[in-house]
Amino acid sequence: MSTPTQINEEYDIVIAGGGVAGCVVAGRLAAADPDLRILILEAGPPTYNDPAHVQPARYPSHLAPGSRTVRVHTSRPSAALGGRSAAVPCGQCLGGGGSVNFMMYTRASASDYDDWETVHENPGWGSKDLIPLLRMTETYQVPGGGPTHGTDGPLKVSLGGISHDFQEPFVQVARTLDPARAGKPYYIDTNDLLTINVYTRWPRWINEETGTRSDVPHNLIYPLKETRPNLHYVTGIHVKHVTFDDENRATGVAFTFNPLFHPDGPAETRTVRGTKLVVISAGSFGSPGILERSGIGAKGVLEGVGVKQRVDLPGVGENYQDHNMLFIPYLAADEAQTFDAIFHNDEGAIDAAITEFSKTGMDPLSHNAVEAGIKWRPDPSELAKLGPEFQEVWDSYFVNSPDKPVLWIGIFSVLVGDATLVPRRKYFTMGVYTEYPVARGHVHITHGEDVSASLDFVPGYLESMADVKVLTWGYKFSREIARRMPHFRGEPAALHPAFDPGSKAAAVQHAEGPVAFDTPRIEYSDEDDRALEAYARATVSTTWHALGTCAMKPRERGGVVDSRLNVYGVQGLKVADLSIGPGNVSANTYSTALVIGEKAAVIIAEELGIKWRYGN
Structure with missing residues (x-):
């Protein structure tokens, strides 16, 4: 200096x-x-x-x-x-x-x-x-x-030094859950300034x-x-x-x-x-x-x-x-590969990673835990679910620009959230952010x-209901992907909406493993939607x-x-x-x-x- x-x-x-x-x-x-x-x-x-x-x-x-x-x-x-x-x-x-x-x-x-x-x-x-x-x-x-x-x-720009076992499962699960967007190759460039609506591995600013x-x-x-x-x-x-x-x-x-x-x-x-x-x-x-x-x-x-x-x-x-983001954590299986220990500065895990690199050349520190994602743009049926608040925004801003996505949805192989509210263990996190907030x-x-x-x-943030509707839809859809992931082991209730204990939306929080792909999607009552809106307002953060x-x-x-x-x-x-x-x-x-x-x-x-x- x-x-x-x-x-x-x-x-x-x-x-x-x-x-x-x-x-x-x-x-x-x-x-x-x-x-x-x-x-x-x-x-x-x-x-x-x-x-x-x-x-x-x-x-x-x-x-x-x-x-x-x-x-x-x-x-x-x-x-x-x-x-x-x-x-x-x-x-x-x-x-x-x-x-x-x-x-x-x-x-x-x-x-x-x-x-x-x-x-x-x-x-x-x-x-x-x-x-x-x-x-x-x-x-x-x-x-x-x-x-x-x-x-x-x-x-x-590369795919990073190593990849954990959330990357391919996310793409496979999402493509199975959402077949309308699955008719493209497993990996395709979504950063060519044009391509959207593809589930794919996510590149990183890391020298391979x-x-x-x-x-x-x-x-x-x-x-x-x-x-x-x-x-x-x-x-x-x-x-x-x-x-x-x-x-x-x-x-x-x-x-x-x-x-x-x-x-x-x-x-x-x-x-x-x-x-x-x-x-x-x-x-x-x-x-x-x-x-x-x-x-x-x-x-x-x-x-x-x-x-x-x-x-x-x-x-x-x-x-x-700014883009408005929800980080939505889930419990991961004990055998899952995650970055929780390294990301929370566990010196033992960091020392072990350095030792592994010196022995094998594989560097667990050359990763950012961002595994895969999609730049998502709704089809007509999904657009209807975003409600009249967003429809006006769609008509005035999105409809004539087919390369503009509405949400980014992706997965992190780590807990992104308040670690003081949950026990130490392995997690993964679904992230959703609005690409063009109104406010x-x-x-x-x-x-x-x-x-x-x-x-x-x-x-x-969230001064427009259009932005709220987009984020809460993102929560619901990414939740369906999360609970079908092989390493899904339930939800940390402290970092999710306070659904009424008797509602169908709350029942998922007690799950201990993934559901079958053909499991019906969760039904949300009006009360559930209010709880979800309150959650978004209480937890939305900067990107x-x-x-x-x-x-x-x-x-x-x-x-x-x-x-x-x-x-x-x-x-x-x-x-x-x-x-x-x-x-x-x-x-x-x-x-x-x-x-x-x-x-x-x-x-x-x-x-x-x-x-x-x-x-x-």
Whole structure:
């Protein structure tokens, strides 16, 4: 890690935030022009060769109490969540979310990016423009990759080092239970930006050759340490605000040292100049905060925290979006292969895994426990069961975009849930998340100077009954798959809805083994549905897929940046991270963060006159 004294007075480009997109921008530009002086300022710690970041199965450690690699944002209490607050952990380390996430490889639908170009009026951001950049990012190690996948990019995509015995059974059970979606090969690529409604094994951002996580710093930043001395990254830094000259041109940033990582560092605010460009890349929570502390945002928000308004831009911090997730655990057979011991940081299990790797070359730590899944879109009979609340959404948003799924449904070979409520044993978890939730939220600062102050955060989760109906259907359907799995041994009642003990929906919780495939599906009464809705409101959680709070769209429609990523009303200032996403994507957002970084690098290189071959 660079020390505080190694921050020069000025650079050509200053990047505020060292997450996925910021590191892509820095790495690509530094590789293209060795003379370009680039500085990344990151609030969290470095990640170089740290097992918690490099070894895939250790990722739950980042969500443990006391973790210093994520920052947790807590929302206002919400009536839609039964009066509770939502908590959203965000990556706070070099590499951001891509260095702490689940490593689940999922790409958006082509129409998502096409919407960015047409609906939200951003030329150059359609799927035809972004697919070459998606290919540029990756080396696709999964057999059968099609023309949308890359073959020589820095980040590797594979089926992981090992697979547990939930992967094939899930696909086989689901295909038997749902024959209408079974008429395709056992494995088919559902991340070609088009294919949906296929049960399949799920790829991961894991290098199959080394068994390590594929993140940006280890592939685009750290390898340049010797060859690109003009690329500096400094960790443990809080960016307070952007500095400007009298003509409203960004000149640099003001920053302080994060006392969590620099307890003896200077307390005063310092500045660093960016002579060519300042790029904000602090994520959907951090980027709007930097803009607001710089005087860019809604007048009411800025006046409330004592910040003088520089630019009236009311879209800053608005349009918050996330996927809404239910993690639904089930008891697993004693003989099942699960990751429970490793994921709950059992040192004995971790030591045994390391020993096994040294003896056999098979690494149990090179896995993320995401086994298989489907991007699900309803047929007419299923659509009817989602009710009139969702029908309106279907008619206005989905019907003319046949590549858009409604839900992701999948299986994890581990307990994902509150382990304090259930005994230690083996579990598996069904996961369902809404691909395009209706509700929107916001993120705003509550203090004009204190970067560490809590935010005014409203997530919007389940404020629309359409979102509730989709999730509760997902619970019912995934439950039918779960109870037919060979290793199913019942349900932990504490982590399921509080059904009336006499109802048919409650009887399953007492099962001790799987049911036959031809067993009738569970019937839910109106009272059961109310219990299920209450369960969804009490347990729905983030998918760590926040975007939209500095949306790329016309200013008059609430936009914050234009299609060249320029912040409206000022010069020399861009935003490049997931916050610029104007509409949601049907995927885990890592691949979208990567392509935003790639596109930003192309844009900046063009503007600086840097020439290099881009795309494959």
